[in-house]
Amino acid sequence: xxxxxxxxxxxxxxxxxxxxxxxxxxxxxxxxxxxxxxxxxxxxxxxxxxxxxxxxxxxxxxxxxxxxxxxxxxxxxxxxxxxxxxxxxxxxxxxxxxxxxxxxxxxxxxxxxxxxxxxxxxxxxxxxxxxxxxxxxxxxxxxxxxxxxxxxxxxxxxxxxxxxxxxxxxxxxxxxxxxxxxxxxxxxxxxxxxxxxxxxxxxxxxxxxxxxxxxxxxxxxxxxxxxxxxxxxxxxxxxxxxxxxxxxxxxxxxxxxxxxxxxxxxxxxxxxxxxxxxxxxxxxxxxxxxxxxxxxxxxxxxxxxxxxxxxxxxxxxxxxxxxxxxxxxxxxxxxxxxxxxxxxxxxxxxxxxxxxxxxxxxxxxxxxxxxxxxxxxxxxxxxxxxxxxxxxxxxxxxxxxxxxxxxxxxxxxxxxxxxxxxxxxxxxxxxxxxxxxxxxxxxxxxxxxxxxxxxxxxxxxxxxxxxxxxxxxxxxxxxxxxxxxxxxxxxxxxxxxxxxxxxxxxxxxxxxxxxxxxxxxxxxxxxxxxxxxxxxxxxxxxxxxxxxxxxxxxxxxxxxxxxxxxxxxxxxxxxxxxxxxxxxxxxxxxxxxxxxxxxxxxxxxxxxxxxxxxxxxxxxxxxxxxxx
Amino acid sequence: xxxxxxxxxxxxxxxxxxxxxxxxxxxxxxxxxxxxxxxxxxxxxxxxxxxxxxxxxxxxxxxxxxxxxxxxxxxxxxxxxxxxxxxxxxxxxxxxxxxxxxxxxxxxxxxxxxxxxxxxxxxxxxxxxxxxxxxxxxxxxxxxxxxxxxxxxxxxxxxxxxxxxxxxxxxxxxxxxxxxxxxxxxxxxxxxxxxxxxxxxxxxxxxxxxxxxxxxxxxxxxxxxxxxxxxxxxxxxxxxxxxxxxxxxxxxxxxxxxxxxxxxxxxxxxxxxxxxxxxxxxxxxxxxxxxxxxxxxxxxxxxxxxxxxxxxxxxxxxxxxxxxxxxxxxxxxxxxxxxxxxxxxxxxxxxxxxxxxxxxxxxxxxxxxxx
Numbered sequence: 001x002x003x004x005x006x007x008x009x010x011x012x013x014x015x016x017x018x019x020x021x022x023x024x025x026x027x028x029x030x031x032x033x034x035x036x037x038x039x040x041x042x043x044x045x046x047x048x049x050x051x052x053x054x055x056x057x058x059x060x061x062x063x064x065x066x067x068x069x070x071x072x073x074x075x076x077x078x079x080x081x082x083x084x085x086x087x088x089x090x091x092x093x094x095x096x097x098x099x100x101x102x103x104x105x106x107x108x109x110x111x112x113x114x115x116x117x118x119x120x121x122x123x124x125x126x127x128x129x130x131x132x133x134x135x136x137x138x139x140x141x142x143x144x145x146x147x148x149x150x151x152x153x154x155x156x157x158x159x160x161x162x163x164x165x166x167x168x169x170x171x172x173x174x175x176x177x178x179x180x181x182x183x184x185x186x187x188x189x190x191x192x193x194x195x196x197x198x199x200x201x202x203x204x205x206x207x208x209x210x211x212x213x214x215x216x217x218x219x220x221x222x223x224x225x226x227x228x229x230x231x232x233x234x235x236x237x238x239x240x241x242x243x244x245x246x247x248x249x250x251x252x253x254x255x256x257x258x259x260x261x262x263x264x265x266x267x268x269x270x271x272x273x274x275x276x277x278x279x280x281x282x283x284x285x286x287x288x289x290x291x292x293x294x295x296x297x298x299x300x301x302x303x304x305x306x307x308x309x310x311x312x313x314x315x316x317x318x319x320x321x322x323x324x325x326x327x328x329x330x331x332x333x334x335x336x337x338x339x340x341x342x343x344x345x346x347x348x349x350x351x352x353x354x355x356x357x358x359x360x361x362x363x364x365x366x367x368x369x370x371x372x373x374x375x376x377x378x379x380x381x382x383x384x385x386x387x388x389x390x391x392x393x394x395x396x397x398x399x400x401x402x403x404x405x406x407x408x409x410x411x412x413x414x415x416x417x418x419x420x421x422x423x424x425x426x427x428x429x430x431x432x433x434x435x436x437x438x439x440x441x442x443x444x445x446x447x448x449x450x451x452x453x454x455x456x457x458x459x460x461x462x463x464x465x466x467x468x469x470x471x472x473x474x475x476x477x478x479x480x481x482x483x484x485x486x487x488x489x490x491x492x493x494x495x496x497x498x499x500x501x502x503x504x505x506x507x508x509x510x511x512x513x514x515x516x517x518x519x520x521x522x523x524x525x526x527x528x529x530x531x532x533x534x535x536x537x538x539x540x541x542x543x544x545x546x547x548x549x550x551x552x553x554x555x556x557x558x559x560x561x562x563x564x565x566x567x568x569x570x571x572x573x574x575x576x577x578x579x580x581x582x583x584x585x586x587x588x589x590x591x592x593x594x595x596x597x598x599x600x601x602x603x604x605x606x607x608x609x610x611x612x613x614x615x616x617x618x619x620x621x622x623x624x625x626x627x628x
Numbered sequence: 629x630x631x632x633x634x635x636x637x638x639x640x641x642x643x644x645x646x647x648x649x650x651x652x653x654x655x656x657x658x659x660x661x662x663x664x665x666x667x668x669x670x671x672x673x674x675x676x677x678x679x680x681x682x683x684x685x686x687x688x689x690x691x692x693x694x695x696x697x698x699x700x701x702x703x704x705x706x707x708x709x710x711x712x713x714x715x716x717x718x719x720x721x722x723x724x725x726x727x728x729x730x731x732x733x734x735x736x737x738x739x740x741x742x743x744x745x746x747x748x749x750x751x752x753x754x755x756x757x758x759x760x761x762x763x764x765x766x767x768x769x770x771x772x773x774x775x776x777x778x779x780x781x782x783x784x785x786x787x788x789x790x791x792x793x794x795x796x797x798x799x800x801x802x803x804x805x806x807x808x809x810x811x812x813x814x815x816x817x818x819x820x821x822x823x824x825x826x827x828x829x830x831x832x833x834x835x836x837x838x839x840x841x842x843x844x845x846x847x848x849x850x851x852x853x854x855x856x857x858x859x860x861x862x863x864x865x866x867x868x869x870x871x872x873x874x875x876x877x878x879x880x881x882x883x884x885x886x887x888x889x890x891x892x893x894x895x896x897x898x899x900x901x902x903x904x905x906x907x908x909x910x911x912x913x914x915x916x917x918x919x920x921x922x923x924x925x926x927x928x929x930x931x932x933x934x935x936x937x938x939x940x941x942x943x944x945x946x947x948x949x950x951x952x953x954x955x956x957x958x959x960x961x962x963x964x965x966x967x968x969x970x971x972x973x974x975x976x977x978x979x980x981x982x983x984x985x986x987x988x989x990x991x992x993x994x995x996x997x998x999x
Contacts, residue, residue, distance in 0.1 A: 007761045015763075015807035016932055017924075023805060023936065024920055030947050031913050035906060037954045041864040042902040049864025056861065057877040228882040 058236065059226050062193050064200045065217030066161055068244025070175055070207060072253035073279065073476065079175050079208070081161040085142035088130040088198040091122055094154030103152060107144050108134050113300050130198035132180070135162055160199040163295045167253065169610060170260035172288035173316035174251065176206020176414075178295045194219045201295060206316070207247070207474070210412040217244035248476040250279035254592065259284045259585045261610050262599055266577065267311035268568035269318045269454035270585060271472075273462045275560045277480055278470035280458075282564075282585070285317040290614065305621040310544065311569075318454045319416040323567050325405055325446035326527030326574065327379045328457060328552045331464055331496045333388070333444050334372050336399035338492040340391045344372040350382035356437045361385055376499035377508040379526060381445050388440040397423035397443060403486070404459035405452045409472050419451035447530060457565025461552040464500070465523070465560030467493050500525055501557035504579075513579035515555060515587055516594060522586055523560075524553030526574035546570035551578035555586050562589050642688060643988055646918050650966070650981065653911045654680040656904075657967035659873070660896045664888035664969075667874050672888050672969045679971045683978035690982025691989050698983060699930055702753035706746050706775070712739035713782040740783045740791045741972040744945075745979045747799045748937030750775055755806040756930040763807045772803050789835055790962040794944055801940035802933050805923075838958045855891070858884045859953045862894040863905070870901030890961060892968045893953045908967070912946045915981075919943075922988045931987045938980040945977065 041049065070079035087108065094100060105115060114134070121131045133155075134141075145157045163178045165171055178201035185202065186195050194200055202216070203209035220241025225233040252272075259270045263286040272282035289306050306313050315321065338344060350367035353360055367380040375383035388396065401407060406421030420426075422443060424435035442448025455472060462470050467490060468483040486493070500523035504510045509526045527550030549571030554563040564582045571577030588595035603609055608616070654677070661673035669677075716739055751772055755763075762768050776799035784792040804813060820827075828836060841853040862878035871877070876898035879887040887895040897905040919939025926932040942965065949964040951957035963970050965977040 007763055009760045012760045012763070012807060012929070016805060016929075019805045019807060020920065020924060020936060023801065023940065027916060027920075027940075027943050027947075030943075030951075031909065031916075033956070034909055034947060034950050034954070037951075037956055038863070038897070038905045038909070039902060041860060041954060042866050042897065042905070043868060045864045046867045049861045050867070052861045053865035053878055053883075056858075056883045057881055225877075226881070233881065 056228075057225055058223055060221040060223055060239075062197060063220040063222055063238070063241045064160075064194060064197050065219050065241040066243040067163060067178070067201070068215040068217060069246045070211075070215070071246060071248050072251045072256070073249065073281075074252070075248065076253040077166060078171050078249065078251065078253055079163060079165050082136075082164040084136045084160060084162040085139060086135045086158055086160055086162070086199055087133040087137060087142075087145055088156040088158065089118070089122070089133055090130055090154050090156060096153075097122070100152050100155060103148065104133055104145070104155065107148075108137060108141055110134065116300060130156065130196070132198060135199075156198065158199065162199070163201060163292075165291045165295075167257045167260075168290045168292055169286075169288035169313075169614060170257040170284065171251075171253075172206075172291045173285035173318060174206055174249075174256070174283045175291065176208040177204055177289075177291035178202060178208050179204045204294075205414070207249070207412060209414050211247050214247055215244040218242040249474055250274070250281065250476055251283060251474070252281040252589075255282045255585065255588055256284060258588045258595060258599070259581070260286055260288070261603065262581050262584050263287075263568070264602065264606050265311075265613070266568050266571060267317075268566065268571065268578070268581075269321055270564065270566040270581065271318055271454050271458035272562060272564045272585060272589070273458045273470070273472060275462050275466045275470070275554060275563050278462070278472050278483070279476075280455075280472050280474050281562065281589070283318055283455075283474070285315070285319075285321070285454075287311050287313040289313050301622050301625060302618060304625075305618060316413075317567075317569075319411075319413045320453075321567070321569075322417055322419045322451040322453055323548050323550070323569075324448075324529035325450050325452045325457070326529035326548070326550050327381075327445055328460070328525050328527035328550050328565075328574075329400060329405065329444070329446035329450065330376050330379065330384060331500055331525050331552075332400040332403045332405065332460060333384055333396065334376055334499070335403070335464070335488055335492055335496050336396040337372070337387050337391055338495065339399060339488060340395055342372070342387060342391065344495050346387075347371050348375070348380075348383045348386045350380050352382075354382045354385040354441070356385065356389070356441050359438060361438075361441055372495065373499045373502065376496070376525065377502040377506055379503075379509050384444040385441045388444040389437055393435050393440045393443070394424050396440075397421055403463050404456045405450065407456060407459070409455060409459070411455075411472060411474055413474070416455075417453060419453050419456065420449055421452075422449035446527060454565055454567050457550065457552050457567060458563050459565075461500075461524070461554045461565065462560075462563035464493065464496055465554035465563055497523055497557065497560075500554075504553070505557070510551065510575045510579040512575065513551075513583040515583060515590070516598075517587060517590055520555060520590055521557040522553050522555040522583065523557040524551055524579065524582065526551055526579060528572070528574045531570065543570050546572055549574040549576060549578040551575075551582045553579075553582045553586060555590075562586065638692075641989060641992070642691070643918070643985055646915065646981070646985070647684070647688075649911050649914045649918075650684065653908065653915075653966045654684075656896060656908055656911075657892065657969075660892045660967055661888055661969055663874050663876065663899060664879055664892070664895050666880060676969050676974075679974050680966060683971075683974050687978040687982035687985060690979070691985035693982075693986050695928065695931060695987060695990050698749065698934070698986065699753055699756075702746075702749045705742075706750040709739050709742045709746050710779055710782075712737070713743065713779055716740075717782055717785065738972050740779075740786065740788060740795070741976050742979075743779045743783065743795050744791070744798055744941055744976050745938060745983065747776060747779065747795050748802055748941055748980075749934055749983070751799055751802040751806075752930050752933035752937060755802070755933055756928070758806075764809055768806075768808055769803075769812055772799070772808070775799070787832055787835070788961075790948075790960040793948070793960060794941065794962065797944045798937055798941040801944075802937040805933055805936045805940075838960065841959070855885055855959055856955050859891050859894040860955050862887075862891075862898040863954060866898040866901045866905075868902045870897065870899045870904055873899050875899060888969045890949065890959075890963050890968060891953050893950060893964050896967065909950065912942075916943045919984055922984050922991070925991050926987060927991065931990075935984055935987050938984055942977055942980055945973065 066081055069077055071077050118131060118133060142157055149155060181195035181202050189195060203212040221239040223236040225236060227233060255272055259282045268286060270282055270284045273280055293302055347369050349369050350363055352366040353362040363381040367378055370380045370383040401421040406419050408418045427435055443450055459472055463486055467486050469486055470483055501521060502508050504514055504522050504524050510524055515522045529548040529550060531547055549568040551574050552565045554560045564585055566578045566582045568577045584595050584598050607613055658673050658677050661676050662669060665672050754771060758768055776796060780792050780796050783795060862884045876895060878884040878898050879895040884891055884894055916939055919935060923932055923935035923939060926935050945965050948957055949962045952959055963973045965973045
C-alpha cells in the first residue's frame with residue numbers, strides 16, 4: 001500500500017495556479033470558438049443568410065393580370081372584362097362570423113341562396129383562401145361596406161374585373177365560362193399562388209378552358225416589405241403584370257346570336273361555316289345557361305333549374321350531341337354511287353317500300369320512278385336502298401366518312417364526340433358479324449349505326465358545295481394550309497349540288513324554306529332521324545319520342561359562300577322545324593334586316609327575347625320551389 | 629486607477645479600466661435596446677440604462693465591503709437564499725404554477741438569481757475552512773456537492789434550466805479551482821454523457837424540444853426552431869460591417885423573436901456586423917481577464933476561490949448566451965448580461981463585480997504582511 005502523499009498549502013498554491021491556467025485556457029478556447037463562429041456566420045455564410053433575411057423581409061404579392069378578350073371575326077367582343085366591386089371574407093381573420101355575416105347580408109341584400117353558398121364555402125375552405133361574398137356589387141354597396149370595414153374584421157372590399165359575356169346564353173357552349181379554381185386545379189398547377197387570389201377566375205369550359213394559356217396573361221407582382229406578422233411596412237418597386245392575349249374567333253357574333261334567338265325554345269344545335277376557308281361562323285347549342293351567372297358563382301336554384309331541364313341546357317350539343325344523320329346523308333351517298341359508276345339516269349321504281357332479305361323497308365311515300373336527282377330532291381329511300389345493294393358498301397361508307405360524317409376535327413373545344421360512320425370492317429371488329437343488305441339499307445338513309453355531330457352537318461354541305469376538303473376552324477390564327485380538293489369529279493359534284501338546289505327550289509322536301517332573297521337560292525337536304533320505333537314516326541304528342549329534325553344547306557346554290565348544318569331535337573320532320581331556322585340564319589348572312597324582321601313576330605309569339613324568356617323561366621322556377 | 633491630485637482618493641482607487649469596459653458593454657446594450665424599440669429609448673433602453681447605473685453604483689458601494697465581512701456573510705446568506713427558494717417552490721406548489729419570484733410589492737425578488745454568486749462564495753468559504761490536506765478526501769467533495777445540489781434541484785424544478793445550469797457551473801468551477809481531484813469531474817462527466825438519453829426522458833416537453841431543435845433547428849423552422857434559425861439569419865446577414873444602426877430588418881420587422889432580451893446579441897450583430905460582435909465579445913473577455921487577474925493576485929484562499937468562481941460565473945453567463953444565439957448551444961433562456969433587457973442579470977453580474985472589486989481593492993490597499 002502506497003503511503004498517502006501529504007497535501008500542504010504549498011501544493012495547494014501550485015494546484016491553484018495550474019487549475020487557474022486550465023480554467024483560463026478553457027475560457028480562452030471557448031472565446032476563440034465564439035469569435036470563430038461569429039466570423040463563420042457573418043463572413044463565410046453571409047451570402048446565404050443575406051438571401052434568407054431578404055426573403056423574410058420582402059414578399060411578392062401576385063397582381064392578377066386581366067384576362068384576354070375573346071372577339072369575333074369583326075372584332076366584336078364575345079367575352080370581355082368589366083370593372084367590378086367585390087366583397088370577400090378571409091376566414092382566418094374573421095372574428096365574429098355570425099354578426100359579420102348578418103351585417104353583410106343586410107348591406108348587400110344577400111339571398112338565402114347566397115348565404116347557403118357562403119356558409120358552405122366557409123366550412124369547406126382553407127383559412128387562407130378568401131371566400132367570395134358578392135361580386136359585381138354596386139358602388140353604393142361597396143362604399144357602404146368600405147366605411148364599416150374597421151368593424152368588420154376579415155371582410156375585404158376590392159375593385160377588380162369580372163368576366164362578362166355580352167350575348168350571354170348565345171355563346172355559352174362556344175366560350176364556356178370561367179370560375180374560381182378548385183382544389184384539384186390548384187394542386188395541378190403546383191399551388192400557383194395566383195389561383196387563390198380572390199376574384200381570379202380560370203377557364204372551366206369551352207374556349208375559356210382550352211385557350212386558358214393565351215387568355216390568362218402573366219401576373220405581376222407587388223413587392224412589399226412585411227413584418228413577421230404580415231403587417232405591410234412599405235411597398236417596393238412593383239413588377240407589372242401582362243394582360244392575357246386577345247383571341248379572335250372566326251365566329252360571326254351577329255349570326256351566332258341570331259341563330260340562338262331563332263331557335264326559340266327548341267333544343268338543338270346549328271353550325272355555320274364559311275365555304276371559302278372553313279371558318280366556323282356560328283357554333284350554337286340551345287338552350288343554354290347564362291355564362292355570366294356561372295362566372296359569378298351560380299346560385300343553387302339556378303343550377304337546379306338547369307340540371308332538371310329536359311332540354312339539357314348544360315350539354316354542349318355541337319361538340320357532344322350525337323344524332324342519326326337521317327336523310328342528310330343522301331347527297332354524300334349519291335356522290336359515292338356516282339364514283340362507283342352508277343349512272344345518274346339510272347331509274348328505280350318506288351312502290352312505297354323495298355324488300356331486303358326477309359324484311360320489308362317502308363319508304364315515306366310512293367314516289368314512283370326515281371333517278372338520282374329526284375331521289376335526292378324528294379328524299380326517296382327506296383332509290384338508296386336499291387342502289388346501295390348494287391354498290392360496294394365499304395367504298396360507299398368510306399366516301400361518306402371522307403366527306404365529314406363521323407370524322408374528327410381538331411378544334412380547341414374540350415371533350416368533343418365525333419360519332420360513327422359504320423363500315424364493314426368496323427362492324428366486324430365491333431359486333432363480330434358480316435355486313436348485310438339491311439346494314440347498307442340503314443346506312444344509306446342515315447339510320448342504324450350512323451351517328452354524327454352537328455359540326456359534321458355543316459362540314460358535309462361545305463365540302464359538297466366547295467369541292468374542297470375544308471377543315472373547320474374556330475381561331476383566325478389557325479391558318480388553313482392549302483385545302484385539298486375533294487376526290488370526286490366536278491361533274492359528279494355538280495349533279496349533287498343541282499339535286500340539293502332542287503330540294504329547296506324545285507319540287508323537293510324543303511320548298512317551304514326558299515330564301516326570301518332575289519337571285520340567291522339555297523341548296524339543302526332535309527333529314528328526319530328516327531328516335532323511337534319505326535311505325536311511330538313523325539309528329540306525335542310525346543316530345544321526347546318525336547323524331548329529330550335535321551337540315552343541311554349551302555347558299556348561294558350556284559356560287560356557294562356559306563354552309564349550315566342544323567339539328568332540332570325531337571323537332572319532327574326536318575323540313576318543318578330545322579329548315580326554316582337554317583333559312584332565316586342563311587338570310588341573316590345576306591340581308592340582316594330581312595332576317596331580323598322575320599324573327600320579330602316569332603319572338604313576340606314566343607313571349608319576348610331570349611333574355612326575357614330566360615329571366616321569366618328562372619323566376620317561375622324559383623316561385624315554384626318556394627311554393628312547394 | 630487614476631492618479632490625480634484633483635480626484636479624491638476613494639474615487640481614484642476604483643478600478644476605472646474595468647468600469648469603462650462595463651459602461652462600454654452597457655452602452656452597447658443601450659444602443660441595442662434603442663434599436664430594438666425601433667429607434668426609441670422607450671420602453672427598454674432608458675429603463676435598462678437606469679438599471680445598469682443603479683446596480684453599478686451598488687457594485688461600487690459593495691467594493692468597500694471588507695473581505696472578512698463577505699466571509700462572515702457567506703453561510704448565512706446562502707441559508708437565507710435557500711429558504712427563499714423553498715418558499716418560492718412552496719408558493720408555486722400552492723398556486724399550482726411555475727413561480728420563480730417572491731413578490732415584495734415594490735420588487736419581485738428572484739432568489740435563484742442571488743444563488744449564482746452565493747454558491748460561489750459559500751463554496752469558497754467551505755474550501756477555505758477545509759484543511760489543505762483534506763482536499764483529496766471524500767469530505768472535500770460531498771459537502772460541496774450537497775451545497776450545489778440542493779439549490780440546483782430546487783431551481784431545476786421551478787423549472788428554470790438556465791439558472792440551474794449557471795448555479796451548477798459556478799459551483800463546479802470553484803470545486804475545480806480549489807483542487808478537487810480531476811477524476812471527480814471526469815467520472816461524473818462521463819456518466820452524465822451516458823445518462824443524457826435517460827435524463828432526456830424525464831425532461832419537460834419544452835426543455836426536450838429545445839434540445840431537439842438545438843440538434844436540428846431546421847427541422848422546425850416555423851415552430852420552436854424559429855428562434856435559432858432567425859437568430860442565425862440576423863447574425864449571418866449582418867456581414868462584416870453590419871446593416872447599419874437602426875437598419876436591421878430581422879429585428880425591426882419582428883422576424884427575430886426576443887430581439888431585446890435573450891437574442892439581443894443577434895440584434896446588435898445584424899446592425900454592427902462582425903466588427904461590432906467581436907468588439908462585444910472582446911469586452912466580455914476583458915472583464916473575464918480582469919477577474920482572473922484578481923483571482924491570481926489574491927492573497928487569501930477565500931479571495932482566490934471567490935474571484936475565480938465569480939469570474940467563471942460572468943464568463944458562463946455571457947458565453948452560454950452567445951453560444952445559444954449562434955446555434956452552438958440549445959436555447960436555455962440565459963440572457964446576455966448588461967446587453968439583454970432585464971434587471972436580474974444586471975443585478976447578478978453587478979453583485980459579482982462588486983465582490984470582485986472589493987477583493988481587488990483590498991489586494992491593492994493591504995500589504996502582503998497583514999495577511
